[in-house]
Amino acid sequence: MTKVTMVVNGKSVSAETEGRTLLSGYLREGLGLTGTHVGCDTSQCGACVVHVNGKAVKSCTIFAQDVAGAEVRTIEGMANADGSLGVVQQAFQDHHGLQCGFCTPGMVMSSAALLAENPKPTEAEVRHYLEGNICRCTGYHNIVKAVLAASGQDIAAIPAE
Amino acid sequence: MYDFEFVKPSTIAEATKALAGDGAQALSGGQTLLPTMKQRLAAPGTLVSLNGIAEMKGVCKGDGGLHIGAATPHAVVAKEAAAHYPALAALANGIGDPAVRNRGTLGGSVANNDPAACYPSAVLASGATVVTNKRKIAADDYFQGMFTTALEEGEFITEIAFPIPQKAAYVKFNQPASRFALTGVFVAKYADGVRVAVTGASNDGVFRWKEAEAALSKDFSAAALSGLTVDSSDFIHDLHGTPAYRGNLVKVLTARAVAAA
Amino acid sequence: MPKDHGIGASVKRREDIRFLTGQGRYTADIDLHKQTYAYFARSEMAHAKINKIDTKAAAAMPGVIAIMTGEDFVGMGGNPAGWYIPSRDGAAMKEPKRPVLAHGKVRHVGDAYAIVVAETLEQAKDAAAAIEVDFTELPAIVNMAEAVANSANRVHDEIDNNVCFDWGWIEDNRAAVDAAFAKAPHVTTLELVNNRLVPNAMEPRASIGDYDAGTGDYKLYTTSQNPHLTRLLISAFVMGIPENKLTVIAPDVGGGFGSKIYHYGEEAAVLAASKAIRRPVKWVAERSESFLTDAHGRDHVTRIQLALEKDGTFLALRTETMANVGAYLSNFSTATPTFLHGTLMAGPYKTPLVYVNVKAVFTNTAPVDAYRGAGRPEATYSIERIVDLAADELGIDKVEIRRKNLLTPDMFPYTSPVGLVYDVGNYQATLDKLIELGDLAGFEKRAAASKAKGKLRGLGLSTWIEACGIAPSHLVGQLGARVGLYDAATVRVNATGTISVMTGAHSHGQGHETVFAQIVAERLGIAESAVEIVHGDTSKIPFGMGSYGSRSLAVAGSAMVNAVDKIIAKGKKIAAHMLEAAEGDIEFADGKFSVAGTDKAKTFGEVAFSAYVPHNYPLETLEPGLDETSFYDPANFTYPAGAYACEVEVDPATGHVEIASFTCADDFGNVMNPMIVAGQVHGGVGQGIGQAMLENTTYDANGQLLSASYMDYAMPRAEDVPFYTVDHSCNTPCTHNPLGVKGCGEAGAIGSPPAVVNAVVDALQRGGYKHVTHIDMPVSPSRVWSAING
């Protein structure tokens, strides 16, 4: 076992790992941060997306020891300091961008990464960026709408509801 | 997944030593290797992460054209190669999804040589040079059939040098599930001729479509391709397409790549 | 101003806060003290005899606590089919035992034959790999036609032709239907496949068994859409644990779509293992296990015929379907291809004569059961495809042929020739709405623009109905159901006037916590924040049949409303006493009990307080407390209906299809929360587009699953779908439930696949590829290209 230290959601934390411990396992089992979900074993679904040093990555496809010392942000670290929902989170609630909530942590983390890179994406850019995040519930309509709304763009033209 | 010892050298020399050991395997972005290990299809005793080696990262212009460190993630190539070799940058930007592009690397992709991967077509079409910790390998000698390369035990890619073409484009037709290339065609026009590399189609992995190269070297236009036929007899047959369908895609995508170049 | 709270308002979901901040609590997130980990050893062969299982070496491996095999469960019962479907010759349905773990034989790839429990998951996995099994491989039975034809190969040794039942609906009508065909001026015939799908809820299944040796109580945390049904199946059929000794908890559940209705062997296995080792046992499926073992959906091979007048009037319809049930009967598997499919074959049309024949066939593949829509998408797809084909053959416009045959509003209640009574509807209204919203008049212009880009544009329609709000017990009892399909709710008014509602519905994405609170709050005239919705725990909830078949609001919601009405009725008695008035003079409105015609009133909170602090209370005639339970059994199914249009652009060079637009005009009856209703339609249409264009489950001739991961099973992604235009303004409220609601959960998945395929065929027809009259789903690029060049 090797102790791995990282800065997760602004706090320095550590947990014991094996070589094979995934970042997703480190967060979920090591730190009890179960907001990061695991939905597949082929690195396709994106339920596990977190930010490592500011970049969206699939935490199920990284060994914890390979990112020792990194700055990690998870869904648990996306709210504002006063506990209120962050901009992307709030837009997801406002526009019904989630149903069962299982894909949601990954969707929010990917969407936040998109807006950091591209503050005013087009609809096509949002859809393209979310290629690695599968949602079975929403048909994506309200997710795309929420991301566009979070970017501050006018969404009045998007079909009803 | 079986357990292993994890090491993370910070120089090529250290990595060479670590990878000389029995049961040692290189780890780059892990975007291919981790899913394989989860299925218990790979069981390295030691995993040698190449992600801490600064000399294997980055994009810069040099004698051989555009030199890209093997440990450079796709997202960095997409950004930093854009000014020098836009077709290559666009290819990198079309691999997988953003999270995959933030981890997966040029070296890992080219070492793996998946028959549906994108990069091998760029390496082959560019006549690039694969630089390893031991030697330099010409692209035409490097790819040896699906998942097979010229790399030997303990050898790993440190960088790839891409001669910069006058014009080039990569057109990829997505496999609907994995979004790898169901078929992808990279066309590159150099002063001394055109090279066309096809991925996703053949049971032999990436290959050069020589007839198209000859035709396009004479006349770099989509029309030049119209009389050509593609021999699809040894093409991949799977859930997503027949050999004949892939043969059609090779033609259609080559024409589109020429038009886009 | 649209309403901002109460019935009809797009209230934002309260449950979102926990999901958006990473505080949802799904089964995999739960860790119990001294927990152990289970891993299942699963067959890699589709069909094999188990000669011997040797666990000795595996049991000696590090960390291993227990290994159980099929042998350990022989004394237990089988997991039953919930519906009994006799054959048309009266022969009994074939019901082979479905054991907890395979015994004697393994019957599909993924069939579990052992559970290994260890201190860590990796240890359990290592040990599972070390179990030695002596198998004799048998030929795999995969193709249904071959299964039926070859009696030497049997999935279950006692079933000689692999047929579960051969059902005719309605058998007595068969001769009349055949006679109508014999003299019909035109007959259209179509053979089609309704492709097998993997439900793919994003949360993989998971179960934790926790046995308390001190009390003898069992607790099961599991990914279920209906914890009570799971408890009933485990108690009454599989394990015999008394219901009072078993609690089933379905905490946050990450989608179900049918696949989490059923009881699975893993649930019983973790309970049994927990009892054996006196520690909690946790199992979480890997996605690859989900592909192999979650109940799949659809998988019909159908020949359908429509008899028409030359002017397009439908005269009769008949179908022959082979429905794959896989290796074992899952709980709803016998109802799905029959009473959820055959009874819908009249669709929204006046077709006077309909006959349906369904053979259910065992194969060496994963069990097949209800998946979003369940039977109704299969019916709708068959009908809507043949309507289009007939229109093409007769040269009739696709809107006109539908309009001509749709039931008209004056015909309700309408008794269909396949045994349902549609209570209400207005199919012309939704069709007209669709024509307007989808700008069907502008299609030719858009087609010309597509053509200029080298693309072929097509327009596909689907006018559909379904029967949901499952279901009236007296009806389903006649149809073979072995359970009642009512639902229950308790409305508990707390002493301080806040409310806890215990509902038998289960929310795994539908937003019940918000919508049910809207309804209760509005009816009681109190703040929504004072209402809490409790679901998913058999120890807290009176009873319930769970959520599927678009039944939550129509059935469980009705129970809840009736319980609220009982609260109000009792409140009136209390208020009458407090206000010294006659009970008949008490009115209840806006959260106040008042004496009619006076300003004397007591608030709801005051009455509640009095019920719990009964100092001034009619104790001689009324019990204290304010807590009411209602069981609601619907009088009929509900019949949502709608009209959908899809426009596609086809690239003829590659066969690539892009959905250019998708428009839905639905009738769901009264709408409680439009935002959530639209979300349900979006999700259903997304899945329908997935079925039509992307998803396919393929086994090879050896029974190996080829589409066993997201690398080969194409899930719809954000880029594959457009923004949808949805409307639910043309509503005809349901006539027989208190809210006038019909259900909206499955509609999108039912109505959309034929619209997509019709659009693709239309595009090719308009593009001059007249030989293309049908393409089986999914209409993938390679299939479209092959059809064009075929």
Ligand SMILES: Cc1cc2nc3c(=O)[nH]c(=O)nc-3n(C[C@H](O)[C@H](O)[C@H](O)COP(=O)(O)OP(=O)(O)OC[C@H]3O[C@@H](n4cnc5c(N)ncnc54)[C@H](O)[C@@H]3O)c2cc1C
């Ligand atoms: C969801 C998803 C979608 C994808 N889509 C695409 C796509 O569209 N197109 C595409 O081309 N690829 C795609 N990929 C693959 C992706 O590009 C991988 O990143 C790449 O194939 C492997 O690179 P890696 O750095 O992750 O290598 P790793 O997974 O770390 O390694 C892969 C193999 O190469 C070996 N190796 C690694 N580095 C070196 C080196 N420097 N020298 C020698 N051997 C080495 C490893 O030992 C291993 O055997 C996708 C992957 C995922 C998960």
Ligand code: FES
């Ligand atoms: S869990 Fe599916 S991509 Fe990570």
Ligand code: FES
């Ligand atoms: S909200 Fe359920 S998977 Fe996206």
